[in-house]
C-alpha cells in the first residue's frame with residue numbers, strides 16, 4: 583500500500599471487521615495515486631481465507647489464486663483494448679457469473695477499471711446489477727473521472743476518494759524511488775497534480791522537455807506567429823490531457839500576475855483563454871472518439887483570436 587492511501591485503507595478494513603462492507607464502492611482520485619493497486623488489495627483482503635486478517639495473508643489458497651490472476655470468485659473488467667470502451671457483453675458475462683455461487687472464498691468480487699469507460703448500454707446493464715445486490719459480493723468501480731458515470735450508478739456506490747499527498751511527502755517518496763533529483767521532481771509536480779506515480783511516469787517519458795517545447799509553441803501561438811495546422815500535428819503526439827493541464831497552469835500563473843499588477847485588460851484576456859482551455863479539457867475528457875488534430879486546431883485558432891498583445895505579458 584502506498585503511504586498516501588492509509589486513511590482510506592483503514593476505513594475499508596474497519597468496515598470489513600465490523601461486517602458492514604458496502605456492495606459497491608466507487609474509488610476515485612486523479613491518475614497516479616495507485617487506485618487500481620488499492621482496489622486489488624481490498625479485493626485480496628475480502629477473498630483471503632483468514633477471516634480476521636487486516637491484510638491479505640498471501641499464503642492461503644485464495645491469496646495464491648488471486649496473486650496468480652486466477653481466482654474463480656473474482657472478475658476484472660477492463661476495456662478489451664487500451665482507451666476503448668467497456669462493452670455491454672462484458673457486463674452481461676459478469677451478470678452470468680454473479681448468478682453462480684462462489685467456489686473458493688466466501689465472497690465474490692469485481693473490479694471495473696476504468697469504470698468511466700463503460701458505454702451507455704454497459705452502464706444500464708450494470709445499474710440493474712446494482713439495483714439487486716447479492717449477499718457477500720463486492721464491486722469496486724475505479725475511476726479518475728467519476729463525473730462521467732451516471733448519477734444513478736454513483737448513488738448506489740459508497741464513495742472512497744484518494745487525494746494527492748502534501749507536496750513534501752510526494753517529493754520525498756519520489757526521491758526514495760530513485761532516478762530523479764529533487765528540483766526535477768518539483769518542476770513536474772503541478773503537471774502531475776501532485777500524484778506521485780504520475781510524477782514518475784511523466785519524468786520517465788521526459789515530459790519536462792515536452793513542457794519546455796509547449797511553452798515555446800504556446801508563446802509563438804499567442805504572438806500570432808504559429809501555423810496551427812503544423813503545430814497541431816506536433817501536439818497530437820502528446821498526451822492531450824497533460825498538454826492542456828499544463829496550459830491551464832501557465833495561464834493561471836498569468837492571471838495571478840495580471841491581478842497582482844491590477845492589469846484588468848490583461849487579466850480579462852487571460853480569463854477568456856482560460857475558459858477556452860477548460861472547454862477543451864472538457865471535450866477531451868467527455869469522449870473517447872475525438873479527432874485530436876481538429877480539436878487542437880480549433881483551440882489554437884480561438885487562442886490566436888485573442889489579442890496579439892499577449893506576447894509581452896507571456897514572458898516568464
Ligand SMILES: [Zn+2]
Nearest residue numbers: 630639642645
Ligand atoms: Zn490469504
